[in-house]
Amino acid sequence: MARQLALPLHATLPSTGLVLQLDEQGLALRDTRPGAPGAVRADFSQLARRRAGSLRSEAVARAVGLRGNQPLTVIDATAGLGRDACVLACLGAQVHLIERSPAVAALLRDALERAGQDPALAAAAARMRLHHGDALELLPRLAVDSGAQAIYLDPMYPEDGTKGQVKKDMQLLRSLLGPQDDVEPLLGLALNCPVRRVVVKRPRRAAPLAGHRPSHSIAGRSTRFDVYVLPQR
Template structure:
């Protein structure tokens, strides 16, 4: 009997990727990025690749060209779209409460699993200074581009100014800190959760992020390092009914309709 087709195959081999530009004015920037990422410079339509990073006139886009993800491009966006809506109409989001943000108290946050920066931007919008770590170079490049655009827009400039992106592994940083517990009030973790079977339910951006970064095997060690480093608390985002990360019981939880924030207090909050 022939072996069953493995739906997760694209994640297990290395992905084929390239960098392209769609206007001649972007050629130099695209060539720079290709060099930094160690990827070839390609035409903006390339059927033999899994994805292309395209430097357009306005932004850096990831276009998935393989057949296992949505074809529409993704990019990091903080000015318009859902992030813009959240900024203009958002109330007090659960993440903000979980991080211990209060009137007159905006903790310093280390976002150890940066992704596309949505959560970090929300925290920065409430006055938190946020150091974002993102270890996947392609995701970090998309995030850097989104932050640069946010820094150039009057509505998002202040929040973007409170964010510092580090394209590196947060676990290594946290494990090697000389003064754990100092300088960082909150460590925030939002590790990738294993795929749901009904993949249509998974948003386009998350689906593509999963294909890019694959499984995250070191979350138990990341949580241990975070608990050692956070001066006040560690906040972990989980699907609502998932077990706590690494089986460690949190101090308390905040639950919404689909998501839960597990809060691990490492030191009582100052009154």
């Protein structure tokens, strides 16, 4: 894995910054500097054990258009640690996850492998397919080939109002990935794909991305999902 990711391999933890650490629980991203938040991993085990009713109440499910048992294919073009993708897959959606960071894609691959071996998770894991690469390059082709009905974008926002574990995860991702300022072209590209809707997750009070007014929004406590319903072509 170190060779594949072109990273130096250490037998003991260096104290100088971000490392990917492989142990018996799987792969984790860890900041080894004093005072840094602890390790973060992609892990679907808790989410997949939640009741369907509680998952269904997640705003992301309504925003992408998941209804009852109707089949739905979604492209999560900014997959991150895969939490949102996992909610959708647990509810029965087929989800294509695009992640451009090699380290984050490695965390996702590890989580998907572990999930595939867990009887409670295997069915949801089989509905998630990881694509490592830049959505700006992969999205147009994937949108056609997958026949997806929805594209979901959850760009990293500079500072989010979320709490606890989610906040710690995002803090660590932010120090790994640096500023992410190319999301506006991604929205432009998504809006030109042959899908029924594009959904963008935003901080609750932020302006719509790139000034594009959504068709409607679904607001949660700290976040908002802007839904762009596209004309059928």
